[in-house]
Amino acid sequence: MTDASPQTNATASQGPQRRSMVKSVLKSPLGALSVLLILAVVLTALFAPLIAANDPAAIQIFRVNAAPGDGYLLGGDGSGRDIFSRLVYGARNTLLGTLIAVGVAAIVGVSAGLAAGYHGRKLEVGASWLFDALMALPAMIVLLAFYQALGASIHLSMVVFGVMLSPGFFRLTRTLVKGVKNELYVDAARVSGLSNLRIISRHILRVVRAPVVIQTSIVAGIALVIQAGLEFLGLGDPGTPTWGGVLQSAFENMYVSPQAVIWPGLAISITVASFVLLANSIRDQLQHGGPPARLPKLPERRSVFDRQAEADVLLSLRGVKIGYPGTSGWREVVHGVDLDVRRGEVLGLVGESGSGKSQTAFAVLGLLGTGGHVLDGSILFDGEELLGKSDEEMHGLRGKRIAYVPQEPMSNLDPSFRIGSQLVEPLMTAQGMSRREARAHALDMLGRVGLPDPKRTFNAYPHEISGGMAQRVLIAGAVATYPDLLIADEPTTALDVTVQAEILELLRELQAEFGMTIVMVTHNFGVVADICDSVAVMRQGEIVEQNKVTDLFANPTHDYTKNLLAAVLDDVEVRRYSPPKFAPQEAAQ
Ligand SMILES: Nc1ncnc2c1ncn2[C@@H]1O[C@H](COP(=O)(O)OP(=O)(O)OP(=O)(O)O)[C@@H](O)[C@H]1O
Numbered sequence: 084m085t086d087a088s089p090q091t092n093a094t095a096s097q098g099p100q101r102r103s104m105v106k107s108v109l110k111s112p113l114g115a116l117s118v119l120l121i122l123a124v125v126l127t128a129l130f131a132p133l134i135a136a137n138d139p140a141a142i143q144i145f146r147v148n149a150a151p152g153d154g155y156l157l158g159g160d161g162s163g164r165d166i167f168s169r170l171v172y173g174a175r176n177t178l179l180g181t182l183i184a185v186g187v188a189a190i191v192g193v194s195a196g197l198a199a200g201y202h203g204r205k206l207e208v209g210a211s212w213l214f215d216a217l218m219a220l221p222a223m224i225v226l227l228a229f230y231q232a233l234g235a236s237i238h239l240s241m242v243v244f245g246v247m248l249s250p251g252f253f254r255l256t257r258t259l260v261k262g263v264k265n266e267l268y269v270d271a272a273r274v275s276g277l278s279n280l281r282i283i284s285r286h287i288l289r290v291v292r293a294p295v296v297i298q299t300s301i302v303a304g305i306a307l308v309i310q311a312g313l314e315f316l317g318l319g320d321p322g323t324p325t326w327g328g329v330l331q332s333a334f335e336n337m338y339v340s341p342q343a344v345i346w347p348g349l350a351i352s353i354t355v356a357s358f359v360l361l362a363n364s365i366r367d368q369l370q371h372g373g374p375p376a377r378l379p380k381l382p383e384r385r386s387v388f389d390r391q392a393e394a395d396v397l398l399s400l401r402g403v404k405i406g407y408p409g410t411s412g413w414r415e416v417v418h419g420v421d422l423d424v425r426r427g428e429v430l431g432l433v434g435e436s437g438s439g440k441s442q443t444a445f446a447v448l449g450l451l452g453t454g455g456h457v458l459d460g461s462i463l464f465d466g467e468e469l470l471g472k473s474d475e476e477m478h479g480l481r482g483k484r485i486a487y488v489p490q491e492p493m494s495n496l497d498p499s500f501r502i503g504s505q506l507v508e509p510l511m512t513a514q515g516m517s518r519r520e521a522r523a524h525a526l527d528m529l530g531r532v533g534l535p536d537p538k539r540t541f542n543a544y545p546h547e548i549s550g551g552m553a554q555r556v557l558i559a560g561a562v563a564t565y566p567d568l569l570i571a572d573e574p575t576t577a578l579d580v581t582v583q584a585e586i587l588e589l590l591r592e593l594q595a596e597f598g599m600t601i602v603m604v605t606h607n608f609g610v611v612a613d614i615c616d617s618v619a620v621m622r623q624g625e626i627v628e629q630n631k632v633t634d635l636f637a638n639p640t641h642d643y644t645k646n647l648l649a650a651v652l653d654d655v656e657v658r659r660y661s662p663p664k665f666a667p668q669e670a671a672q
Pocket residue numbers: 099407416434435436437438439440441442443452453455606
């Protein structure tokens with residue numbers, strides 16, 4: 084049995100510029116064409132009595148195998164009936180049969196798939212066994228046997244065929260449900276007391292919906308072809324006009340009236356092709372988001388590129404504005420940041436959530452989120468302008484001269500590869516090392532970042548190590564190329580307090596040993612006090628204050644900085660500097 088599972092990822096559509104699926108499909112040429120053709124067939128079926136001039140069953144003996152003309156638009160068939168009228172009325176019966184097969188397949192397969200995927204293992208095993216057995220049955224033989232037993236009703240045959248098509252829906256739905264049922268938001272829904280039925284209808288069906296629509300479209304094409312095939316074999320109701328029946332009649336008279344075969348053939352092929360094209364078009368929209376939405380026009384960059392930074396400044400930002408496409412033009416999220424990071428310095432980029440710290444860091448890495456652009460400004464790295472560099476040029480810098488340590492160590496390691504191979508591959512491609520050299524260097528680095536048994540970690544899978552060890556592994560990978568600049572985005576947030584201190588200590592040591600410059604993105608003044616030499620405070624997309632850590636802690640000038648410092652908890656252990664405690668009235672000034 085056909086299992087036309089649409090390979091799709093329903094979550095792929097959840098981009099920032101997701102448009103309504105229907106609109107997106109209609110905007111793609113193939114999607115629009117297929118919808119138009121299916122609509123035309125449906126309308127023809129609905130308004131058959133208005134479209135067809137003649138009764139499809141009326142026989143005119145002198146029009147047997149007649150050529151087109153004289154009121155018979157496409158000629159007469161072997162019994163003297165109007166081929167056009169039979170095709171128009173045939174659209175009704177053919178679509179109804181298709182609808183029955185698809186409806187039965189979807190209802191049986193999706194409900195069983197939801198139940199088997201969501202509920203325990205026993206139900207899944209039983210249902211899987213049943214549907215596997217159904218798939219193993221030869222559809223045509225089963226349909227012929229049922230035809231013998233049930234009589235000449237194509238609609239009953241389509242019910243049986245629908246059941247035979249249901250395993251495709253079952254497998255697709257079960258797999259999707261199993262993938263989503265352990266997501267944290269589903270757990271949260273369970274904890275909040277929602278019933279299983281409510282969770283399935285609210286959270287699970289949303290994920291299943293789009294792939295099931297694709298599967299439905301594919302299965303509709305298959306059902307139509309099989310139905311026409313059965314009718315062609317003479318297994319339909321001879322009194323009812325259908326496309327398969329018209330094809331059979333034309334085939335019997337092919338030598339007398341060859342053109343009569345063309346019309347039912349065209350009707351079947353175009354409709355089936357439309358279903359398949361529609362499925363492809365929806366899948367494309369889901370997987371790739373369809374053709375890119377038109378971006379608002381980029382504003383002209385006013386900043387002068389031709390500038391130089393002081394010799395001891397490694398990274399220099401001037402007037403950097405970052406934006407994302409919004410409903411009415413660009414939505415600016417960083418509004419003209421000026422920032423200098425000196426060679427060998429650890430700079431803390433600090434501010435509350437959403438203040439633009441990560442966006443500023445990602446702009447330097449050339450890794451803004453989908454649709455994100457640096458709208459204006461200049462970013463100099465070691466005297467070289469980064470804005471305007473191609474992806475390839477940026478690729479040459481990232482992972483070599485500019486390294487990155489992320490916030491979530493675990494989600495940045497691929498669970499299907501050993502730690503060692505994830506460290507060795509980049510060293511071979513980026514540094515041109517041989518496998519042996521890369522392996523030795525990776526083991527060295529794992530030892531250097533304080534992992535007690537580098538060999539064991541090297542051979543381990545990510546799930547076999549702790550979060551703190553994973554962060555050390557990522558740091559080892561980042562510093563393995565001895566980068567000039569390390570950007571660390573909240574590298575300790577996901578770790579427990581003692582491990583946080585160890586990781587900060589490690590970064591400090593590595594910075595001193597390799598002479599790296601570090602930009603530390605953080606919302607935590609404790610981290611700033613612990614490791615940073617200077618600090619830039621961000622608020623609502625702007626830098627409001629930049630100073631040496633000692634000076635800023637001793638003498639914050641901006642109210643926002645004072646508030647942030649006042650919010651540092653009394654028991655935060657600050658090893659290098661002690662933030663002064665501000666009285667609430669002082670902080671509010
Ligand atoms: N992909 C995106 N599309 C649109 N807006 C975005 C996108 N990513 C971030 N933003 C917006 O940019 C602004 C700054 O985000 P950013 O991630 O830099 O904040 P942050 O200071 O690093 O906060 P946090 O500490 O919570 O990560 C926010 O208003 C955010 O909504």
